Amino acid sequence: MYVEMKDICKTFDGFQASDHVSFGIEKGQMAALLGPSGSGKTTILRMLAGLDRPDSGDIMINGFRVNDLPGNKRGIGFVFQNYALFRYMTVADNIGFGLEVQKKSKAEIKERVEELLELISMEDLGKRYPHQLSGGQKQRVAFARALAPGPGLLLLDEPFAAIDAKVRRELRNWLRDMIGRVGITSIFVTHDQEEAMEVANQVIIINQGKIEQIGTPEEICFHPKTEFVADFIETERFSQGGK
């Protein structure tokens, strides 16, 4: 297992956000944390990233216990829901931020930034500022920025939530292909069943801080283990059919 959470518990002001959560993800996999809003999926992601601390349990990355390691030392890329691009920096400076931290030479940073701009097909937009970009472009920049320092794990918090429905599907495919090409282990949070099933090869279903089921999209769809999973998948389908 490349990423492993062992018996993680976390409460916020008496609210049980994570209730004995355990799961593992193999290297190179793309996992989705799926659940209704308020189910505690983002908390799991934030604990993996080091933005929140678990009350008990172990977080293992690449065989090391990282509980006491601050987020900036874990070598994790994080794509925020609203991208959190630095407004006063150009696209190129945003992408180069993590490289500058690593004290890379100017030439090295420039080369890597250009390489990433090419990867997200935004070669000519390096000098733009975030407010001059569309939602989809912002997301691609956030993705490139997270990848720039060469993390071993990529975490994405509701990566498509802020994008309108038309572009979402397109961007979803793009992101899946891109992550496949880079070959990075990634975990993303979503409340959209279709999104999880289409993009991930491992789906973790969470409800009220507990893991309901872990499996491939097929297993989840055709062999739901709990009533909640069956219900959740069913209602999702129903609501999509109704649109």
Place this chain on the structure above:
Amino acid sequence: MEQQIVKVKNKKGVRVIPGFGLSMGVTLAMLGCFILIPLASIFISASKISFQEFVEVVTSKQVMSGYLVSFSCAFFAALVNGVFGLILAWVLVRYEFPGKRIMDGMIELPFALPTAVAGISLTFLYSDQGWIGAAFDKIGISIAYTRIGITIAMVFVGIPFVVRSVQPVLEKLDRQYEEAAMMLGASRMRTFFKVILPELFPALLAGFGLAFARGVGEYGSVVFIAGNIPFETQIAPLLIMTKLEQYKYSDATAIALVLLIISFILMLLINSLQIYMQKFSKA
């Protein structure tokens, strides 16, 4: 999901709350009576003396040193306020501690206090006999009756401007920026200087400008601690007062006019820079 803001105006341009004409009229009347006419009268009053006399008055050694003292002290005071006001605002926004509300309320005290009261107490405290002044006197630094004293008085009157400009911006600042910087491996120092400070800079600049302007114009709290030694610690507003006491109204307004023009140019520069910075804030 963001809620769409419903526009107050309907198709015909009729506003829900009427009274644009009246409120605009009141606004213009207020602006005219309290700001524009008094300012214009300075120009008219100053024009009573010939240009040569005007130049003579404003370039006299005493007046020039008055400008230098006022602007340099106000600048350093605003700089000090920029740093400490930022720290104060930071503490008030980011931490919870007992007495926070009281501390928050105390920020406004320099506004509420009559400036003369502030002047007297500062002088008392910082003179070579005072609590703080005596300590500094031992190591050979005198504060009262020097430019350091003037700067301290200006820091006192200017601190609320910086705190109150930065505070709301800091409250609204999304933690995601800091978290994003952290996830990219940045240390706290780098996160602060590269990510947070640029976000706060426009507000900080606005606070700096206001504190600076207040410092230049401050009279009441400064005159006591300044000691008013000619060419040393005489501030420009004091020179205006002196001229007025000598019934030299035109000379007084001449000094005031130059003060006004320099302040105007500085504020214009600060505000333009701020507007330039604001174009980024849309994202």
